[in-house]
Amino acid sequence: MRIIFENASLSFGSPSSRQVALHPLSLELAENRVGVIGLNGSGKTSFARLINGLARPSGGRVTLDGLDTVEDEAAVRAATGFIFQNPGHQIILPIIRDDIALGLKSRGLTGQAVQERVDAILGRFALEGLADRRPHELSGGQLQLAALAAVMVTEPKLLIFDEPTNQLDLRNRALVKRTLASLQEQAIVISHDLELLADFPRVLLFHEGRLAFDGSAADAIARYHEIAEC
Numbered sequence: 171m172r173i174i175f176e177n178a179s180l181s182f183g184s185p186s187s188r189q190v191a192l193h194p195l196s197l198e199l200a201e202n203r204v205g206v207i208g209l210n211g212s213g214k215t216s217f218a219r220l221i222n223g224l225a226r227p228s229g230g231r232v233t234l235d236g237l238d239t240v241e242d243e244a245a246v247r248a249a250t251g252f253i254f255q256n257p258g259h260q261i262i263l264p265i266i267r268d269d270i271a272l273g274l275k276s277r278g279l280t281g282q283a284v285q286e287r288v289d290a291i292l293g294r295f296a297l298e299g300l301a302d303r304r305p306h307e308l309s310g311g312q313l314q315l316a317a318l319a320a321v322m323v324t325e326p327k328l329l330i331f332d333e334p335t336n337q338l339d340l341r342n343r344a345l346v347k348r349t350l351a352s353l354q355e356q357a358i359v360i361s362h363d364l365e366l367l368a369d370f371p372r373v374l375l376f377h378e379g380r381l382a383f384d385g386s387a388a389d390a391i392a393r394y395h396e397i398a399e400c
Contacts, residue, residue: 171200171234171235171249171327171328171356172198172199172200172234172235172236173198173199173200173221173232173233173234173328174197174198174199174232174233174234175195175196175197175198175220175230175232176196176230176231176232176233177194177195177196177229177230177231178192178194178195178196178220178227178229178230178231178232179192179193179194179195179227179228179229179230180192180216180219180220180225180227180228181228190379191213191216191379192213192216192217192220192376192379192380193213193379193380194229194230195217195230195380195381196230197374197381197384199358199372201356201370201371201372202356202357202371203356203357203359203370203371203372204357204358204359204370204371204372204373204374205358205359205360205361205366205367205370205372205373205374205387205390206218206358206359206360206361206373206374206376207360207361207362207364207367207373207374207375207376207390207391207394208375208376208377208382208394209377209397209398212376212377212378212379213376213377213378213379213380214360214376215332215360216379217374217376218252218330218332218358218360220232220239221234221239221250221328221330221358222239222246222247222250222251222252222328222330223239223240223243223246223247223250224252226239226240227239227240234246234249234250234328235249237249248324248326249326249327249328250326250327250328250329250330251321251322251324251326251328251329251330252321252329252330252332253314253317253318253321253329253330253331253332253334254317254332255332255333255336256336257313257314257316257317257318258305258313260317260320261305261313261316261317261320264304264305265301265302265303265304266297266300266301266302266303266304266305266308266316267288267292267301267302269305269316269320270288270291270292270301270316270319270320270323271284271285271288271323272320273320273321273323273324274287274288274323274324277324287323288301288323291319291322291323292319294319294322295315295318295319295322295349297312297315297316297319300312300316309342310337310338310339310342311338311341311342311343311345311346312342312345314334314338314342314345314346315345315346315349318349322355326355327355327356328355328356328357328358329353329355329356329357329358330357330358330359330360331350331357331358331359331360331361332360333360333361333362333363334346334350334359334361334366335347335361335363335366336362336363343363343366347366350366364391364394367387367391368387368388368391369387370387371386371387372384372385372386372387373385373386373387373390373391374390375390375393375394375397377397382397
């Protein structure tokens with residue numbers, strides 16, 4: 171998808187106590203993989219939430235393939251999937267299979283059509299053996315894959331990941347990294363896990379609500395170290 175920010179900004183609060191989360195930003199993204207890095211509170215998540223309409227710009231506009239995230243909110247939401255930092259908060263039904271089916275049912279699918287789509291996505295992520303288990307019975311990596319499957323079953327064109335390897339051990343981190351690498355869908359990945367983004371063609375570095383660097387992973391990470399060590 172072609173993602174365009176046109177002088178888009180995000181702020182909160184009343185005019186007398188306005189807090190700026192993201193200063194006016196203009197850029198275009200079309201790469202299949204885009205990494206997003208920065209210190210806590212730098213504007214990373216605000217940037218991501220503007221893309222899929224979870225937040226509305228305070229100024230300017232954001233479009234995805236020509237769809238305005240405010241005027242065409244429903245179409246934008248249908249075209250994007252957001253995988254939150256804590257997948258346990260994203261899975262709301264007690265059985266994994268039922269949770270994956272929920273997104274399809276909310277779109278009006280029923281019966282065999284739902285079953286076929288759920289079975290296909292379970293197979294894609296090798297989750298067949300976990301389909302009838304409860305979220306608390308899964309490892310961190312398995313839970314992350316289950317949350318991803320619940321998003322992917324609705325066939326979004328763009329995936330946004332918020333810290334997908336946060337608090338995972340080495341085995342589960344490797345599982346998530348392999349899964350990310352295998353995805354054909356366009357992905358934007360917010361992460362403090364710099365190694366995860368090392369081979370991304372483009373990485374954005376945010377600092378104090380502004381885009382501080384936009385370029386290769388190696389150069390962005392080097393600049394990030396400079397900022398972090400100041």
